[in-house]
Amino acid sequence: MLKLFFSNQLYLVLAQALVAAVAAMLVVLLARRRGIHLESETLVAMLRGIIQITAVGSILLLLLRAPRWTSAFLLAGMIVAAGATSARRAKDMPGAFRVSAWSIAFGSGSVIALMTWLGVIDTAITSLVPVGSMLITNAMNTNGLALNRFRADVLAHVGEIETALALGAEAKNSVSPYVQASFEASLIPAIDSIRSLGIVWIPGLMAGMLLSGARPVYAAIYQFVVLAMIFAASGLTSLVSTLLIRDGIFTPAQQLSLQPGR
Amino acid sequence: MISGSTSDPILRTGHLGRVVKEKVLVEDATFEVQAGEVLAIVGPSGSGKSSLLRLLNRLDEPTSGTVYIEGIDYRQIAPRELRRKLGLVNQRPYLFPGTVEQNLRFGPQQRGETLSQDSTEQLLALVGLKGYARRNVANLSGGEAQRVSVARTLANSPLVLLLDEPTSALDETSKLEVESSIQRIVRDHGLTCVLVTHDTAQATRLAERALVLEAGHVVRNGPINEVLHA
Numbered sequence: 001m002l003k004l005f006f007s008n009q010l011y012l013v014l015a016q017a018l019v020a021a022v023a024a025m026l027v028v029l030l031a032r033r034r035g036i037h038l039e040s041e042t043l044v045a046m047l048r049g050i051i052q053i054t055a056v057g058s059i060l061l062l063l064l065r066a067p068r069w070t071s072a073f074l075l076a077g078m079i080v081a082a083g084a085t086s087a088r089r090a091k092d093m094p095g096a097f098r099v100s101a102w103s104i105a106f107g108s109g110s111v112i113a114l115m116t117w118l119g120v121i122d123t124a125i126t127s128l129v130p131v132g133s134m135l136i137t138n139a140m141n142t143n144g145l146a147l148n149r150f151r152a153d154v155l156a157h158v159g160e161i162e163t164a165l166a167l168g169a170e171a172k173n174s175v176s177p178y179v180q181a182s183f184e185a186s187l188i189p190a191i192d193s194i195r196s197l198g199i200v201w202i203p204g205l206m207a208g209m210l211l212s213g214a215r216p217v218y219a220a221i222y223q224f225v226v227l228a229m230i231f232a233a234s235g236l237t238s239l240v241s242t243l244l245i246r247d248g249i250f251t252p253a254q255q256l257s258l259q260p261g262r
Numbered sequence: 263m264i265s266g267s268t269s270d271p272i273l274r275t276g277h278l279g280r281v282v283k284e285k286v287l288v289e290d291a292t293f294e295v296q297a298g299e300v301l302a303i304v305g306p307s308g309s310g311k312s313s314l315l316r317l318l319n320r321l322d323e324p325t326s327g328t329v330y331i332e333g334i335d336y337r338q339i340a341p342r343e344l345r346r347k348l349g350l351v352n353q354r355p356y357l358f359p360g361t362v363e364q365n366l367r368f369g370p371q372q373r374g375e376t377l378s379q380d381s382t383e384q385l386l387a388l389v390g391l392k393g394y395a396r397r398n399v400a401n402l403s404g405g406e407a408q409r410v411s412v413a414r415t416l417a418n419s420p421l422v423l424l425l426d427e428p429t430s431a432l433d434e435t436s437k438l439e440v441e442s443s444i445q446r447i448v449r450d451h452g453l454t455c456v457l458v459t460h461d462t463a464q465a466t467r468l469a470e471r472a473l474v475l476e477a478g479h480v481v482r483n484g485p486i487n488e489v490l491h492a
């Protein structure tokens with residue numbers, strides 16, 4: 001319907017963005033009627049989102065003619081930003097940013113490097129940066145979930161952990177059930193995404209490929225490829241982050257430093 | 263490693279203290295525990311009794327002073343070995359899911375040893391739970407769970423048993439059962455004990471000496487009758 005009013009492509013896109021934002025704000029207003037106040041947070045998040053994504057779009061436009069190695073810098077910047085965002089989910093945990101940044105760098109970086117070398121991801125900036133960013137974003141979300149769950153589990157089981165330490169257990173063994181639970185819980189969204197692929201949802205990348213005229217089977221298979229890469233990157237990230245953060249919550253004398261109220 | 267002299271007390275603290283965010287938990291605590299002795303640490307809630315016991319087990323790091331085990335500064339002993347030597351029993355038993363036997367084997371397993379069937383039965387007999395080895399810990403009463411916790415700590419053959427309010431969460435019957443287990447351990451095996459309790463009657467029943475803490479400071483230290491009934 002918007003096409004009837006806007007013939008200019010730029011105006012049409014802006015109108016689409018406005019309509020989508022209004023729909024989101026309507027939900028916020030509904031929540032307000034139930035006493036849940038999300039107005040300022042949602043408005044700021046949406047403004048930030050539109051500015052950031054437009055800026056990235058503009059940078060990509062500029063980079064179309066840039067050398068291919070510039071995508072490495074872009075991806076590295078994204079990893080640092082992802083580490084900072086993810087670390088907020090693990091407040092009070094020693095070295096949360098360092099752990100998040102290294103884990104996301106290792107998890108997503110190694111999958112991106114391997115898949116680019118094998119030719120699964122094209123080295124063109126317009127391919128490598130968007131696909132790489134998908135892997136980094138998902139690795140960030142998985143890392144945040146893993147750290148958040150680990151923190152909650154440790155704080156809820158201080159007695160059990162210190163009992164194991166008092167009986168002579170190694171620090172890493174005293175928290176191993178919580179490391180495992182955090183790793184498993186963090187991967188639930190990634191597993192569910194693959195499991196429900198095509199039944200519950202048609203992901204954005206596949207929808208985009210279809211809209212740009214790709215054959216449905218190719219689009220579908222490449223979407224699976226991307227989800228499998230996301231799972232690999234997320235799994236590696238979670239594996240590394242839970243191991244790194246595990247060692248960070250103990251002092252050199254094997255004392256549990258993550259304690260309620262400390 | 264520096265070895266201590268045979269005349270050294272089994273446990274001695276030297277100006278031990280811990281201050282967290284300017285809050286004094288324990289300050290300048292200096293006392294000794296001789297081999298085979300039962301020392302009660304008494305005092306009102308929040309006086310630093312449990313904090314002191316955590317320092318002895320090095321679950322928390324002292325901000326001043328240290329602890330000597332048979333004359334050796336405990337910072338020279340690997341934390342896992344130290345915790346085996348100073349076995350801690352918490353106010354709540356925190357048993358691991360599984361059977362009583364699996365819980366008793368936990369400590370020895372941490373250093374690659376297996377607790378024999380005979381040793382398991384002897385430990386359970388010592389705490390009055392003969393025949394409980396195969397029971398699931400989920401089906402134990404509070405008093406039974408606490409006695410399993412004591413036996414689990416004893417499975418590590420500690421030099422000193424540190425008991426942190428072991429009966430405070432129990433009813434009167436269970437409390438007496440746990441107390442009689444502790445008395446049996448002390449009487450039959452001559453094990454050195456440091457007992458934290460707010461119950462002065464219990465301290466009198468179990469200990470020979472007492473140390474009174476107030477606001478993190480040792481205010482009295484001596485024979486139980488003189489200290490508690492002064």
